[in-house]
Amino acid sequence: MSLFQYLKSFYQEGRGIVNLPYTLNGGVIGGVISVPLCFLLQKTGTIIVLATSGIIIAMIITEISIKKTIVRAADKVKQINIPVVDTYDDADAYEQDEAVYLKELDEPVVTEKPKRVFSKGKIIDFPLNRKPSEQSDSFAAEEKKTNGLQEAAMPKSRKISGAANKIEKSLESDVRVKPMQGKEYHFPPFSCLKAPGDEGVNIRKLRADALENARKLEETLINFGISVQVVNVAVGPAFTRFELQPSPGVKVSRIVNLADDIALSLAAQGIRIEAPIPGKAAVGIEVPNSEVAPIRLREVLETPDFVKYKSRLAVGLGKDISGENIIINLAKMPHLLIAGATGSGKSVCINSIIISLLYKATPEEVKLVLIDPKVVELGAYNGIPHLLIPVVTDPSKAAGALQWAVQEMTSRYKLFAERGVRDLAGYNKAVKDDPEAFRLPQIVIIIDELSDLMMVAPHDVEDSICRLAQMARAAGMHLVIATQRPSVNVITGVIKANIPSRIAFAVSSQVDSRTILDMGGAEKLLGKGDMLYYPVGTQKPIRVKGAFVSDRDVESVVNYVKSQVTAEYDEDVIEKITAAEDEPDTLAMDADELLPQAIELVVNCEQASVSLIQRRFKVGYARAGRIVDQMAERGIISGFEGSKPRRVLISKEQWEEMKMGGMDRK
Known part of the structure; x- marks a missing residue:
């Protein structure tokens, strides 16, 4: 062997x-x-x-790797059988089988806000198909019982208003406007506004899409070598936010840089990444919904969040991603800048602000000054008792109205000094027992289109806005300014510095978004009321779906208000505005007859000098020097700078706008 x-x-x-x-x-x-x-x-x-x-x-x-094998196996198991858990405020989570879950998806959503859990995270649905009848009846009874809810307690729900909402008792009358004798103002009923109902939104499809997108999101990031976990999914009226918790060692910038790849994977028209979410150790990815659910203004105003809000300047803005009502307090802003492209929802937002004030304040508590250079937007409010003067549509008169507001602010501070108080609330306390003194109302000045005013009288308008923004808060005067052209020529640096609270609607470019918010993000909004609300004191803007109010709703509320109280305009204010408009301009009186041609010359030549004026117009040195000085006084050219040549400060396009608006006001 x-x-x-x-x-x-x-x-x-x-x-x-x-x-x-x-x-x-x-x-x-x-x-x-x-x-x-x-x-x-x-x-x-x-x-x-x-x-x-x-x-x-x-x-x-x-x-x-064993880890990758286990993760992939777990994903396959999830796709086969996903546990769905419902959570309520008064009960622990309990399991349901798939048949019961699908049956619940077909049922209409009630006023309570159910929550869905995906894996270890939650899917939070926003409330739809709310039935307002029961709430309206209860609120109406409560309003009748408490006489307008002037002494109602503050709710403990969330309000985006900055500091604590503690204000003094409402104001009653104006120094110039006499109290309404024998007339009692009744707040409009909520029935004047269209009730929210079934808007044709398929809730089952939205939830199913949220589950599927959560899986795709995790798989997409894993394919790029980023380990994350979807810990929460919030389904909002216009978009869904997925809250991701990165694994230790994963940089947030890696997720942000994959925005286009995530949008491609989810087949979304555009996504917005909030990294990180304020107050949470998570990254938010906002994906547009396949169907957008509109938010009616009545749905916001008839809630306790608004009805029990003490401030007379409370405004129902809309709802956030979780379905919470966003109630803002103009007194805490204290001024608000609204900007966005045409058709993005600015005018609807302005109407929501005005309607909210009509539901919250009497004509003796709040007065309105409406400036509408577009003529057609705010004309429907003519005749309401809250107006201090008729709606201003002439841009030249609008500049006079702002100048009157500055004078009114100055006169109020003089009254405060006489009484030894510091603000409007202190003054009204001081004159409470004085029968000879009237209380002062709060004044809200709303400008629907700032760019038109800046074309006609940029210097006067900018100076007035800046003075009001700096000092008018303590005097009880607040500005709400809207514009569709968010350029640095309209929203100047001085205006931005003095108006810290801003709302940005959809814009066309990131440059416009930075002009409004000093950061990008507004270029990724969806339009139709989708906004970024950036109040003073917050680090990042809040995405809000704005409340919609139709022209029919506005007409119904305005007609109800007009039917009980007629408007009593302040003739003194109208006379002051007219006098400011008709006041002779010393610059115009001293203007040389050759001044327009001289401006045309220096704008075309892009240089200015006394010798140039002498040669072209064949005038003497003294007259040419006066013409150059007059151009410098009007801001056409720079002042004397020694040996340096004078600079031309305006372009040809600006000169054409000045000619159309009237050069004398420049």
Whole structure:
């Protein structure tokens, strides 16, 4: 027998020099490995060692990780059977099978806000199809019982208003406007506004899309080597926010840089990434919904959040991603800048602000000054008792109205000084028991289109706005300014510095977004009321779906208000505005007859000098020097700078706008 045959026989039989109690059948190589191990570890230990070694060798050869294998297996299990858990405020989570869950998806959503859980995270649905009848009745009874809810307690729900909402008792009358004698103002009923109903939004489809997008989101990021977990999904009226919790060691910037890839994976028209979410250790990815649910203004105003709000300047703005009502307090702003492209929802937002004030304040508490250069937007409010003067549509008169507001602010501060008080609330306390002094109302000045005013009288308008923004808060005067052209020529640096609270609707570019908010994000909004609300004191803007109010709703509320109280305009204010408009301009009176042609010349030549005027118009040095001085006084050219040439400060387009608006006011 040869050596090879001997070894083969020895190891096949498992018998030889060692008398084992069991048979080994592994061949020569198997015997060389297994026999020593059997001496040391016995049969069970040998099997464990060999099995473990085999797994390790297989992992090294195939480069397959156990962690990745477990994660992929878990994802497959989730796709086959996803546990769905409902959570309520008064009960722990309980399990339901898939049939019950699908049955619930077909049922209409009630006023309570159910929550869905995806894996370990939650899917929070916004309330739809609210039935306002019961709430309206209860609120109407409560309003009648408390006489307008002037002493109602503040709710503990969330309000985006900055500091605590603690204000003094409402104001009653104006120094110039006499109190309404024998007339009682009744707030409009909520029935004047269209009730929210079934808007045709498929809630089942939105929830199913949210589950599917959550899976796609995790898979997409894993494919890029980023380990994250979807911990919460909030389904809003216009978009869904997925809250991702990155694994330790994952940089947030890696997720932000994948915005386009995530949008491609989810087949979304555009996504917005909020990294991180304020107050949470998570990254928010906002994806537009396939169907947008409109938010009616009545849905916001008839809630306790608004009805029990103490401030007379409370405004129902809309709802956030979680369905919470966003109630803002203009007194805490204290001024508001609204900007966005045409058709993005600015005028609807202005109407929501005005309607909210009509539901919250009497004509003796709040007075309005409406400036509408577009003529057609705010004309419907003519005749309401809250107006201090008729709606101003002439841009030249609008500049006069702002100048009157500055004078009114100055006169109020003089009254405060006489009484030894610091603000409007202190003054009204001081004159409460004085029968000869009237209380002062709060004044809200609303400008629907700032760019038109800046074309006609940029210097006067900018100076008035800046003075009001700096000092008018304590005097009880507040500005709400809207514009559709968010350029630095309209929203100047001085205006931005003095109006900290801003609302940005959809814009066309990131440059416009930075002009409004000093950051990007507004260029990714969806339009139709989708906004970024950036109140003073917050680090990042809040995405809000604005409340919609139709022209029919505005007409219904205005007609109700007009039917009970007629407007009593302040003739003194109208006379002051007219006088400011008709006041002779000393610059215009001293203007040389060659001044327009001289401006045309320097704008076309892009240079200005006395010798140039002398040569072109054949005038003497003295007259040419006066013309140059007059151009410098009007801001056409720079002032005298020694040996440096004078600079032309306006372009041809600006000069054409000045000619159309009237050069004398420049």
